[in-house]
Amino acid sequence: MKNGWETIIGLEIHAQLSTESKIFCGCSTRFGDEPNSNTCPVCLGLPGALPVLNRRAVELGARAALALGLHINERSVFARKNYFYPDLPKGYQISQYDQPFSERGELEIMTAERDEAGHARVWKPKVVQITRLHLEEDAGKNVHEGLPDVDRYSYVDLNRAGTPLAEIVTEPDFRSSWEAYDYVNHVRRALQWVGASEADMEKGNLRCEANVSVRKIGDTNFGTKVELKNLNSVRFMQHAIEYEIERQINALESGGRVVQETRLWDERAGETRIMRSKEEAHDYRYFPEPDLPPLVVTRDFIEGVRATMPELPEARRRRFMDQYALSYSDASQLTSERSLADYYERAAEAARNARAAANWIRTDLLRELEASGTPVEKCPIPPEEIGALIRLIEEGKISGKQGKDVLSEMFRTGKPAAKIVEEQGMVQVSDAGAIDPIIDEIISANPKQVEQFRAGKESLFGFFVGQVMKASQGKANPKVVNERLKEKLKV
C-alpha cells in the first residue's frame, strides 16, 4: 500500500429481488413499460392505502441471505425511513432498521492482487463479515429528459416504486479496491446462482455504494469516511474507490483533511464530486412501520427454503476439485455460472472423463459461445453430445484434431458428433495394413530425407509423420503412424 497508508472500505449493495410483483402491492415489476402504468393506490402512496407484504419477496430474501451465509432472524420489523423526494410517494421508504431480516454473515470469497493491467496474480481466500441483509422497497425515478418543458418541469415515473430490494451491508472489511471488486462479483454470482436476483448492474437491478477511508498503517482508529455513489458497474466502482483513496491520501499528505460527505463518481471525468455534506445529511427518523406486523418466519420456513437451495458456487468449486480432480482455475471457471456448472457435470458424466470434459468446455466450447455471444443455456450442443464427442476421440474413432473441427460443426449445425463424423467420412484409420502402403509411398518419394534420417538427422521424423498424415487426409491414427514409421525407417 502507498507510503504506509491503509485503506478501509465497507460496501452496501442493493439487489432487486426477482419477484413478479412489487413488495407491498400486486403491481408488476416489469421493466420498460409505459411510465406510471404499473401503479396502484398502494405504490402511488394515495391517502388511505396500506402495504401488504409479498411472501415471494420474503422467500427470495431468504435465498439471498442463505447464499451469503447470513443468519435469518425469526422475527424482524419493518421501519419507516422518512425523507422528502418526488420519487418517494409516501414521504418515507418502508425498510428495516434495528431488527433486520438477517444478520451476521461470514462469507468466504476469493480475491487476488492485480498487476498494472488489472490481471489477477494469485487468488487467495478472504472472509468478509456481512453485517446484515434487510428487505425494503425501491423508490420511483425522476425523469429529466425527452419530455416537453423539461427545462421547467421534472417528471416522475413510479413504475419502479415498491420493487423489492435486499440491502446487503458489510463491515469495513476491504483493504483494496480489488477486494471490493471481487466481493461484489461474488455476491452477484451468488444471487444469480440461487435465483434471488438478476443482479445486473447495467440494468440497475444491482446497485452499489462504498464507504471509503484511509489511515496510517498501525492506527487503530478509522479515518473520516466518504460515501461514494453512482457506481454503475463493478469496474466503475473499482475506479471510483481507487480515485478516492488517492484523493484522500493526497489531501492528508498535503496537510489537509478528509471531510465526511457523499460523493458521486463521474466515470467520464474520472473523478468523484461532492453531492452533499454531513450537515446536509438527513435525519431519517426511523420508527417501526405501524402498518405492518412484525415479519415472523418459522424455522420450518427457513429450512424449507434451504432444502430447495442449489449447491452454492464455492462448495461446488471445492467438490469439482475433489471429485473431478480439476485445478483451482478450471473449477473456478466452470463454477462461474450455475448453468455452466450444470452443463459441465452432464458432459463429464456422458464423457466418462471429467478432465477431458473440462478441457473441451473451457477451451473450444467457451470460445464458440463467446464468439457468437451465446449464453450457456442456449448452447446448441447438448452436454451429452460433448461427452459423445470425447468418447469418439478416446475410442480412437477420430483424432483430437478432427474433434476440434467436429465441435465447430456441431456448434454450427446442432448435429450429433457421430453423425458429423459419419457424413464427412472422418473415421480414423488405425489398421497398419492400410497405413503401411502410404508410408511405403512416402519413403520412396523422399529418398534424400530417408538417407539423412538414417545418417542420424532424427529431427526429420516429424517431417515423415506430417507427410503421412497429409497423404491420409488426417485420417491415419497418429499413434499407429508413429509406430509403423519407426519400424520402416530402421536401417
Place this chain on the structure above:
Amino acid sequence: MDFSEYSIETLRSRLSNGEARARFVVESSLDSAEKLNETLNAFLQIDRAGALARADEIDSSKNLRNAPLAGVPVAIKDNICVRGLQASCGSRILGPYHPPYSATAIERLQKAGAVIIGKTNCDEFAMGSSNENSAFGAVKNPWDTARVPGGSSGGSAAAVAAGIVPAALGSETGGSVRQPASLCGIVGFKPTYGRISRYGLVAFASSLDQIGIFGRKVSDIASVLGIVAGRDTHDATTADVPVPDYVGELAGDIKGARIGFPRELFGEGLDDEVRAAVLKTIEAYRELGAEIVEVELPHAKYCIAVYYIIATAEASSNLARYDGVRYGFRAEEAKDLKHMYRATRDEGFGAEVKRRIMLGTYVLSSGYYDAYYRKAQQVRTLIKHDFLRAFETCDAVLTPTTPTTAFLIGEKTDDPLAMYLNDIYTCTANLAGIPGINVPCALSSEGLPIGFQLLGAHWSEPTLFRLADAYERAHPFEARPRVHVASASE
C-alpha cells in the same frame, strides 16, 4: 312519515314489508341533510344524485332489497375514501381530491345495500376534539349551536344526533367517535384494533386509528359492525378473528356481569354534574343485577402524554405524502422543489396539524427518540397491561366519556393543552387497542347530554354491546336536540 326515530331494524322491516321504499327514505334523509346543514355545517358533500340512483337500484332489485342494510341511509366521515366522492379530511391540502378507490368498510357497506348520502365534516386529518380545526368551518352541536359537537368526527355525530341518518361512520385515534357521541347524546363505538379494516381510512396515527360507528341505538351499532368487521387482505393489521352475530347476541340477561369501577378516574378534573350522572349509571347496573368491582388503572394518568407522543410521531410520517407532487393542493409559483414543498405544506395545512407534525418530528429526531417515542411505547405497554389485569376481575370498565359536557365554540381554541384533556378518558382504549362504547345517560342542568363509556377486553364487543343495550333498555335516552329532523318538519 318520519324515520328519524327508527332504529335500523325497524327501518329495515318497513322497507322489506313494502311500507316504505328506499327512494323515499333516502330522499327524506337527503332533504333533511341539505336543510339542516345550513345550521349544522355537518356535511362537506351531499351526494343527492348518487344516493337517489342507488336507492332506485335497490327498489328495483329483489336481490338488493333483501340485503341486510338495503335502503339504509348513512353518512361517512370525510377521511374515509368513497369512490366517486371527495375526500378532503377537512383539509385544504387535499384540495379537490377524489380517491379512485373505496375503503374496504365502504365496499362492505355498499354491498350490504347501505346508501351513502354524503361526506361529513371533521377536524383536519382527524386532529381535534371540537371540530373547530376543520378548514371548512366548525360543525355546530345540534343541542346548542353555540357549542361544539366534539371531534374529530363531529359531522357524523351531529348528523346522527339530528336524525338525518340512523348511523354514520367516523374514525377514532384518541376518542374521536366516543367523545362527540357523548357531547351529542348518541351511541358511539370504537372497535378492537384490527376489527375493521383501515384500508381507505386516511391515516392519522396508524397504530391507533380505527373506523368507528355512530348510531342512536346500541343495536344500530351492532348491525353495522356485523357488516364492516372482519379480516381484509388489504390491511395486514386486521385480525383473522371470526365475526359473531352481534345483533343476535343482544338482549341477554346481564345478571352476574361484573362492571369494573376505576375510582381514580372519577376524581379531579371531572365536572360535578358529569360525575354524578355517571355514578348513577353504576347504580343502575347494580339494579340490573351486575356486580360492581373496584379496579385500578395506575398508568391511565399518563395516557395524554403517551398519546400525544405516539400519535404525533406517526402523524408526522403519515402526513409527509401531502407534498404537492401527485394530488391535492400545490402552492403556485414555486421556485424550486424545496420551495414547492414548503409553500404547499405551509399554505395547505392548518395550525393544529402543523403543531402536531412538528411535535411528532421532534420526538422521532435522533437524540430524542429514546427519551420520547421509545419511552412512550413502554408506558403504552403498561397501560395495556393495566387493562388486561382489570379484565381478569371484570367484564367491562365503566368511566365517564368526557370530563365536561359540550363547551362553547372558541372556548378552548387558544389553549391546546386544555383541548387535549378532552381525550383523557377515551385515549387509553386506543393505546391499549381495546373496544369502547359511549352510551348517553343524562342531560345536564343546561340541557346538554352526558354519556358514560364501557371499555372491554380485546374482541369482547358482544359483551360490551350486551351491557350497553341492557342499560339502554332500562333507561332509554329519549331527549332530542333542538336542531332535529322532527322539529324542523313541524
